[in-house]
Amino acid sequence: MNSQNNKQPSPLLSLEQLKVYYPIRKGIIKRTVDNVKAVDGVDLSIYSGETLGLVGESGCGKSTIGKAIVGLEKPTKGRILFDGDDIAGYSSDEMINLRSELQIVFQDPYSSLNPRKRVIDLLSEPLRVHRIVSNGDVSKEVDRLLDLVGLPKNSKNRYPHEFSGGQRQRIGIARALSLRPKLIVCDEPVSALDVSIQAQVLNLFKDLQKELNLTYLFIAHGLGAVKYISDRIAVMYLGKIVEIGPTKEIFQNPKHPYTRALMDASPIPNPHLRNRKKVVLQGDVPSPVNPPKGCRFHTRCPMAEAVCRVQEPELTGDSLHSSACFFSH
Amino acid sequence: MFNYVIRRIFIAIPVLIGVTIINFIIMSMAPGSPVDMLISPQIPAEALAAKRIELGLDAPAYVQYLSWFKHLLQGDLGYSMITYEPVLNMILSRMGPTLLLMGVSLIIGVAIAVPLGILSARKQYSKLDYAAVTGSFLGISVPNFFLGLGLIYVFSIWLKILPSSGMTTLGSEGGFGDILLHLIMPVIVLTANVAGRNIRYVRSSMLEILEQDYLRTARAKGLKETLVINRHAVRNALIPIITVLGMEIPILFGGAVVIEQIFSWPGIGQLTMSSIMSRDYSTIMGLNLTAAVIVIVANLLTDITYALVDPRIKYSK
Numbered sequence: 001m002n003s004q005n006n007k008q009p010s011p012l013l014s015l016e017q018l019k020v021y022y023p024i025r026k027g028i029i030k031r032t033v034d035n036v037k038a039v040d041g042v043d044l045s046i047y048s049g050e051t052l053g054l055v056g057e058s059g060c061g062k063s064t065i066g067k068a069i070v071g072l073e074k075p076t077k078g079r080i081l082f083d084g085d086d087i088a089g090y091s092s093d094e095m096i097n098l099r100s101e102l103q104i105v106f107q108d109p110y111s112s113l114n115p116r117k118r119v120i121d122l123l124s125e126p127l128r129v130h131r132i133v134s135n136g137d138v139s140k141e142v143d144r145l146l147d148l149v150g151l152p153k154n155s156k157n158r159y160p161h162e163f164s165g166g167q168r169q170r171i172g173i174a175r176a177l178s179l180r181p182k183l184i185v186c187d188e189p190v191s192a193l194d195v196s197i198q199a200q201v202l203n204l205f206k207d208l209q210k211e212l213n214l215t216y217l218f219i220a221h222g223l224g225a226v227k228y229i230s231d232r233i234a235v236m237y238l239g240k241i242v243e244i245g246p247t248k249e250i251f252q253n254p255k256h257p258y259t260r261a262l263m264d265a266s267p268i269p270n271p272h273l274r275n276r277k278k279v280v281l282q283g284d285v286p287s288p289v290n291p292p293k294g295c296r297f298h299t300r301c302p303m304a305e306a307v308c309r310v311q312e313p314e315l316t317g318d319s320l321h322s323s324a325c326f327f328s329h
Numbered sequence: 330m331f332n333y334v335i336r337r338i339f340i341a342i343p344v345l346i347g348v349t350i351i352n353f354i355i356m357s358m359a360p361g362s363p364v365d366m367l368i369s370p371q372i373p374a375e376a377l378a379a380k381r382i383e384l385g386l387d388a389p390a391y392v393q394y395l396s397w398f399k400h401l402l403q404g405d406l407g408y409s410m411i412t413y414e415p416v417l418n419m420i421l422s423r424m425g426p427t428l429l430l431m432g433v434s435l436i437i438g439v440a441i442a443v444p445l446g447i448l449s450a451r452k453q454y455s456k457l458d459y460a461a462v463t464g465s466f467l468g469i470s471v472p473n474f475f476l477g478l479g480l481i482y483v484f485s486i487w488l489k490i491l492p493s494s495g496m497t498t499l500g501s502e503g504g505f506g507d508i509l510l511h512l513i514m515p516v517i518v519l520t521a522n523v524a525g526r527n528i529r530y531v532r533s534s535m536l537e538i539l540e541q542d543y544l545r546t547a548r549a550k551g552l553k554e555t556l557v558i559n560r561h562a563v564r565n566a567l568i569p570i571i572t573v574l575g576m577e578i579p580i581l582f583g584g585a586v587v588i589e590q591i592f593s594w595p596g597i598g599q600l601t602m603s604s605i606m607s608r609d610y611s612t613i614m615g616l617n618l619t620a621a622v623i624v625i626v627a628n629l630l631t632d633i634t635y636a637l638v639d640p641r642i643k644y645s646k
Binding site: 030070072092095096097099100103104106108111112113114115116117118125126129130159161172175176179 | 454541542543545546547548549550551552553554556560561564565568638639640641
């Protein structure tokens with residue numbers, strides 16, 4: 001509530017030098033020989049009521065950030081400040097109480113719902129565990145949630161396999177909403193859906209945000225959905241943020257060569273632009289076990305020079321739009 | 330569901346008839362007959378021939394089978410060719426001890442396997458896990474008769490604390506305590522086997538479920554880990570186990586043949602063995618039919634339980 005009274009908005013959630021490493025264990029005694037550096041020092045702020053889009057190709061660590069925020073993944077280092085408290089070191093018991101503030105919508109609506117529970121069981125479970133409403137009102141609350149996400153009331157007694165992908169994702173959203181969270185991490189919520197259904201679900205997200213004053217961290221690998229829904233966009237590459245700024249700015253004036261490559265990779269409906277000069281990336285993403293020295297992108301960057309191989313560029317720019325490249329300013 | 334069960338029962342009938350036909354063919358091709366088993370210098374050849382005619386063994390095999398089948402349709406399993414007792418009575422009197430032995434072993438075996446399998450999966454690659462997997466390996470691979478003889482050697486011959494055979498002490502009144510003492514060793518042997526097999530099944534089924542996305546969803550809801558495991562993981566993991574347990578029932582019948590022999594347990598297994606040794610055709614046929622019925626009933630029960638626990642399975646028509 002503080003953020004609404006203050007003129008100077010303070011972030012609802014901020015990440016400070018967040019690192020999540022997955023140890024690689026080998027041998028009989030399971031000695032840690034190395035780490036997969038999925039997230040390697042990320043600073044990020046999300047303000048109340050906004051939608052921050054997080055994009056990057058598969059394996060760049062964007063989903064790991066999402067999971068770390070909701071406490072499904074333990075950060076190796078760094079701080080996660082939520083409403084002023086550092087929740088990075090919370091034990092799983094402490095985290096359980098925060099679940100009602102921080103929720104997540106998963107990517108795959110097919111596998112993330114327990115197939116042997118009815119919709120009413122799936123939705124009432126969190127309500128009961130966190131005592132959101134009294135036991136007598138649970139059924140009414142489930143009706144309200146279903147109505148909120150646009151599912152008919154009679155879906156209550158059905159099982160997940162009786163729904164289509166889009167409807168299942170609505171169940172997933174209703175589940176996330178059931179605890180009345182402040183922040184929802186949307187972990188590629190539409191990438192498993194048909195294009196025609198994607199728009200419906202995106203609009204649902206937008207409507208719910210207006211109605212319930214929600215804050216989203218919207219993770220996606222495609223730019224289309226992110227452009228439509230986000231107020232600001234952060235671009236990730238190999239565990240680091242390489243560019244962050246308002247959506248319009250990012251699309252009109254991308255500063256980092258990786259951002260430009262991402263944009264050129266997504267198709268544009270206008271056939272006259274088919275012959276535009278495109279930046280097409282060569283090669284594969286380097287291994288996050290041993291990321292390249294200097295700028296992480298230099299192995300695939302069309303603009304790379306000697307300095308990029310030695311020195312790692314910092315995120316620089318104004319508070320609105322910043323990027324991590326020596327040649328972008 | 331009701332119609333499904335009725336249909337399954339009707340399908341079972343030709344299966345059962347087929348089983349008895351095959352069994353009869355194999356049996357009549359095997360050398361020896363009940364009469365041959367009686368041969369001894371004291372009995373004249375004429376008496377044996379008369380006996381053969383009396384038992385109807387002079388008729389062709391198919392006539393014998395049809396005559397057996399005609400009696401079966403009237404609910405008559407015939408008389409033992411050796412003891413002249415009704416076959417049905419013999420089987421029923423042996424059923425109790427076998428069910429006791431099987432039931433106790435199955436229950437203890439499952440009671441060990443399910444929690445141990447779950448724990449072992451949750452703490453994969455821990456010392457407990459390695460111990461459980463090694464134990465289950467031993468349970469599966471040590472032969473029944475070997476473990477049985479080993480136990481008899483240690484507890485009956487060496488320590489002299491457990492009886493080596495029978496269900497009750499000869500000449501005594503029997504009673505609960507006495508039966509319990511006699512149960513211990515055969516149950517240990519059968520349990521080792523049941524638990525050994527099922528620890529593996531439970532463990533791998535649980536490991537598979539632990540990878541599922543909906544467990545992550547359950548955690549994201551803010552459920553305590555115990556709730557996540559009990560409500561979401563275990564219930565789903567136990568469904569494949571039902572199939573395995575369904576198959577376990579007929580297997581235990583087979584397993585009990587060897588164990589009942591070693592421990593002289595007065596059950597179906599022992600009766601099977603002795604009736605085969607004496608070529609007691611009518612008893613063998615009766616036992617065979619019983620075994621087939623048990624397999625079919627166990628399968629049907631498995632399928633029905635499956636539909637009850639998994640809402641995605643519906644048997645229509």
